[in-house]
Amino acid sequence: MDRLSSHRATKDIVDKHGFKFSKSLGQNFLIDDNVIDKIIDGARVKEGDKVIEVGPGIGTLTREMAKRAEKVVAVEIDKNLIPILKETLADFDNTEVVNEDILKVDINKLVDEKLSGGPVKLIANLPYYITTPIVMKFLEEDIPVTDIVVMVQKEVADRMNAVPSTKDYGALSVAVQYYCDTEIVAKAPRHMFIPQPKVDSTVIGLHIREERKYKADNEQLFFKTVKAAFGQRRKTLLNSLSSMGVLDKAKIKEVLAEAGIDEKRRGETLSIEEFAHLSNIINKNI
Known part of the structure; x- marks a missing residue:
């Protein structure tokens, strides 16, 4: 099976399985090769890496990461996507799909049981309303994560990456940058998705520092x-x-x-x- 990151390939898979997109789950599948490659490069995925992917969709990005990483565990909440992922990931024995809600998963247990204790990289194309809770969950819960690369609404990425005395700088900027060095990895206009969302997206890379740059006693x-x-x-x-x-x-x-x-x-x-x-x-x- 070739790459799935085209409108035709994605539509064929979706139609074959009679899959219906869920607005409540914020399902928009990326159909751009260039952005997919930038996500993988932005997360610095290489041989030996262990990856947690949240929201794999039909496995478009999962397949490409599996070509580089040691193992990819994809956490997908929608049970209707599980048979599709079983088909699209059939050629990759270093992938595993977990049908769970990432906000309810014990991440450290998942890392211990399925990824040999880590360290791990988190890559996600998230519904925008759960972006911040998931990112902060990975940063605050002492999870052995080295890099977080997420597709988010452009405005959220701007806030995470903002500097003082700008309109986008706020509590989210400080919270993220307290733990990480940030970089804008790629821009993803709405036409790069099926179905098209109402907003443009940005891929932001959050690279966790091994030691705190800022020392807060409490x-x-x-x-x-x-x-x-x-x-x-x-x-x-x-x-x-x-x-x-x-x-x-x-x-x-x-x-x-x-x-x-x-x-x-x-x-x-x-x-x-x-x-x-x-x-x-x-x-x-x-």
Whole structure:
């Protein structure tokens, strides 16, 4: 079987199995060879690698990854796609399909049982409404993941990749960049999918650092500080951080002075390093 990444090949498989696309599951299948190759390159997939793919669809990307990786475990929620994947992946004995909801799966157990304990790479073409929960699940749950490459709505990728003092910079930017180096891997306009979605997409690569670039003494407090700073973007840091309920306004004023941060600045102007420094001083004063 040749590559499946064309409109004709995809339509033939779908029609053969009488498959109906589900809007609720956000099913849009990629039909562009170039973007598929960029995803695999962006994840740095090579011989010996173990990959978790979320949302394999009909196996278009799965097949190409299986040609390079040691093993690919594809997690697919839609039981109607399982017989299609059985057919399209029949030539690859280094692939395995798991019919589960990725948000309900014990990822570390999956890695231990099916991927020899990792490390793993996560590659996904996700319904946009679950993009952030899945990415943060992999970052926060101490999963042995080295690279995350996901197809997301363009605006979400812009937020993940944003720098301070820009309109896209926010709590998601800080959360992702606290753990990872980010890069835009590819752009995927809506015409590259079947059926066509209503928005354009971007593939973003998140490369997890082996060591933290920013040192937060209390990570829970760090993220609480970030969330408060961006909670109401028009508020100054003095006012937004006072609403955290951790320290009173007078103490927050002292903390900001000790951190060397102007109390009139807004959260969107702070670098991740400044957020880490600030949260460490708040932590000392609690």
